[in-house]
Amino acid sequence: MRFVLLFRAESEPEGPPSVEDLAVLARYRGILDDAGVLVASGWLQPTSTGAVVDFSGPDRTIIDGPFEDLDSYVAGFWVLRCATFDEALDWAQQAPLASGRIEVRQVEGED
Incomplete structure (x- = not known):
């Protein structure tokens, strides 16, 4: 199974790590x-280099970054191939991060 580990931060980093x-x-x-x-x-x-495509209603609206109204920012990711969700969680818990969060989610579909 594949899992995505998303690195989340409370605020957008001001530059690279x-x-x-x-x-x-x-x-x-x-x-x-x-x-x-x-x-x-x-x-x-950074979100300043990105955009969001909003699918509200029949029209598509493009919203350019930065996105200052987010609860947290995704700063990076790992995609892991693990036998179980618990194994993916174990790898996430061992990550050498000083702050922030790692969101662990299974990728739908088979490899």
């Missing part, structure tokens, strides 16, 4: 890779 934080996360990414569970990973650019 520090060199030190990137090194710590790169080491953990290596652990995930060595364990054979890592499918994909990445950091997202």
